[in-house]
Amino acid sequence: MLEKPHAGLDHQTGDGQAAVELYWRPGCPYCMAAEHLLRRKGVQPIMIRIDHDPGLREEMIRRSAGRTTVPQIFIAGRHIGGCDELHALEERGALEPLLRGAT
Numbered sequence: 001m002l003e004k005p006h007a008g009l010d011h012q013t014g015d016g017q018a019a020v021e022l023y024w025r026p027g028c029p030y031c032m033a034a035e036h037l038l039r040r041k042g043v044q045p046i047m048i049r050i051d052h053d054p055g056l057r058e059e060m061i062r063r064s065a066g067r068t069t070v071p072q073i074f075i076a077g078r079h080i081g082g083c084d085e086l087h088a089l090e091e092r093g094a095l096e097p098l099l100r101g102a103t
């Protein structure tokens with residue numbers, strides 16, 4: 001689902017790559033694993049920390065159609081899901097096209 005990005009963010013970065021948003025909180029191993037995979041793909045995700053701001057948690061839940069776990073990941077404004085879904089995309093070769101904005 002293509003959703004309104006966090007704080008009016010553009011869906012693309014300056015170099016034409018898809019903007020990646022990652023809602024997270026400290027102490028979450030799934031968040032770290034997701035961030036690690038993205039960085040390995042050359043992506044600098046926009047990290048949105050939710051534990052200090054209930055409004056940001058609500059924003060995450062709204063944008064991800066009710067999901068309450070972290071991480072929740074968006075690529076070019078499209079909800080991807082959590083860490084497992086991100087890794088599943090990578091395993092079937094679908095992550096890079098999304099990051100390039102090709103799909």
Ligand SMILES: N[C@@H](CCC(=O)N[C@@H](CS)C(=O)NCC(=O)O)C(=O)O
Nearest residue numbers: 028029030069070071082083084085
């Ligand atoms: N299968 C999920 C697991 C995510 C998960 O269990 N996250 C934990 C934190 S590491 C969580 O959000 N627990 C509930 C909570 O903290 O409110 C994924 O791949 O993202």
